[in-house]
Amino acid sequence: MQRKAYVTGIAALLAALLAGCTGGSDGSSPTDDANPGEAGTASVAAQPGKYRTLPEACGAVSHDTLDSLLPGIKQIADPDQRDRAYQGEATLTYDTDRKVGCRWKVESADATDHLLVDFERVVSYDNAISDDNEAEQLFATKETAADLPEPSASTSSPTATVTPAASASASASGSTDPSPSASASASASTEAASADLQPRTLDDVGDEAFIDDQLSNSGSTAEQRTVTVVFRTSNVIVTIQYDEQPTAIGTVPDSKEMQDRARNLAGRLDDSLNG
Numbered sequence: 001m002q003r004k005a006y007v008t009g010i011a012a013l014l015a016a017l018l019a020g021c022t023g024g025s026d027g028s029s030p031t032d033d034a035n036p037g038e039a040g041t042a043s044v045a046a047q048p049g050k051y052r053t054l055p056e057a058c059g060a061v062s063h064d065t066l067d068s069l070l071p072g073i074k075q076i077a078d079p080d081q082r083d084r085a086y087q088g089e090a091t092l093t094y095d096t097d098r099k100v101g102c103r104w105k106v107e108s109a110d111a112t113d114h115l116l117v118d119f120e121r122v123v124s125y126d127n128a129i130s131d132d133n134e135a136e137q138l139f140a141t142k143e144t145a146a147d148l149p150e151p152s153a154s155t156s157s158p159t160a161t162v163t164p165a166a167s168a169s170a171s172a173s174g175s176t177d178p179s180p181s182a183s184a185s186a187s188a189s190t191e192a193a194s195a196d197l198q199p200r201t202l203d204d205v206g207d208e209a210f211i212d213d214q215l216s217n218s219g220s221t222a223e224q225r226t227v228t229v230v231f232r233t234s235n236v237i238v239t240i241q242y243d244e245q246p247t248a249i250g251t252v253p254d255s256k257e258m259q260d261r262a263r264n265l266a267g268r269l270d271d272s273l274n275g
Helices: 002-022 063-069 071-075 079-087 131-146 164-173 180-196 255-274
Strands: 099-107 111-121 200-202 208-216 224-233 236-246
Touching: 063 071, 063 111, 063 255, 071 079, 071 099, 071 111, 131 208, 131 224, 131 236, 208 255, 224 255, 236 255
Parallel strands: none
Antiparallel strands: 099 111, 111 236, 200 208, 208 224, 224 236
16 A cells, blocks of 8 residues: 555656646746847847948049149150059058058159049948948048138128229329228238138038148248048048149249149049949
8 A cells, every 4th residue: 555655646746747847838938038128129230331342543533633633744755654644553552442542743844743542441340330420430530630720700801992082082193002991802802712721621522521731841942732632421531632842942832723623633533432
């Protein structure tokens, strides 16, 4: 009788164990409810940038544009040498999908001109930061390093006012000297033009851009002007550095002319990236 009771007890224990195991067989697991709300919630990676590759830098600038930026290039008599001047020289790079550049140097009877064009494709390695946001941060760093001056409060110039009496008096005396108000207007116009050419942000190229203009004196040599335009389009940052050094001492390169050339090139490169 004792043996039968012992077997019956073992059977009851096995039945209880089996009931405990099958009680959780509804598809749930002990860890399913360990962190409510976290299961099934996947982190969303930031969007990649628009650009996955970069253009061939030495082929990005047309011959016509190079003729404008480097006037001496058309003065090169030897056809082979002129072709090499148009081709430029690629800058050193270890990854043509991330950074490429090209430089040109041309001497003429009046000046030596240099041009550098650099493309950088920015990639974020943080899933929470998009390529565009990473490029924005890098661009902001470059703009801060340029140390642009504060924009002028107003670049408008006052209009000269000449009264009829003053005009009649000037006619009677036969004087051709400008009136004080006209002189003030001319001075204000000159100051406004100078303010328009100061280093500043640009709103007509890329998603954001700025231009810098520096004049340096190399001691006994002529002054060299360097105009730099940097702009960002999505996750690509383009840098244009254009400088000119006249051969004649005392000659100063024209700021407006050089800025216009550099900005024209920036617009063309921006169009080609978005074409």
